Amino acid sequence: MDFVEHITDQGEPLAYIVRAELNPAQTTFVTPPEFTQQIGLVVYRAGGEIARHVHKPLERHIVGTSEALVVKAGRCEVDIYNTEHRLMATRELRTGDILIIINGGHGFRMLEDTVFLEVKQGPYTGLDEKERF
Secondary structure (H helix, E strand, C coil): CCCEEEEEECCEEEEEEECCCCCCCCCEECCCCCCCCCCEECCCCCCCCCCCCCCCCCCCCCCCCCEEEEEEECEEEEEEECCCCCEEEEEEEECCCEEEECCCEEEEEECCCCEEEEEECCCCCCHHHCCCC
16 A cells, blocks of 8 residues: 555646555655655654754745645545646545645545644635635
């Protein structure tokens, strides 16, 4: 079973689905370094440490809004659309799955009570950020 699915349109990435079953033995980033969000599973062995640190302020220029959604509980279907609003894929997401939305559109249908952990660039300024179709 492939634990990371890439959904694309003519070679352009739209979304990645990282299945809950992915449990790598070493640190594995599922997004390439040029994406505006870096998503990975970082592995530390017992007794390991992360040294104290702060992140230096860096100015970044980001166009668009990518999202990472973790299904904390429940089950849903997601529709992935290209930038022309054409449906490219429908997939079921289950507890523990991660959806990384890179480009295009998306919509959800809840099959059970569902809780998402959502991470995206902010701040969210309101509904005028979204084009509904």
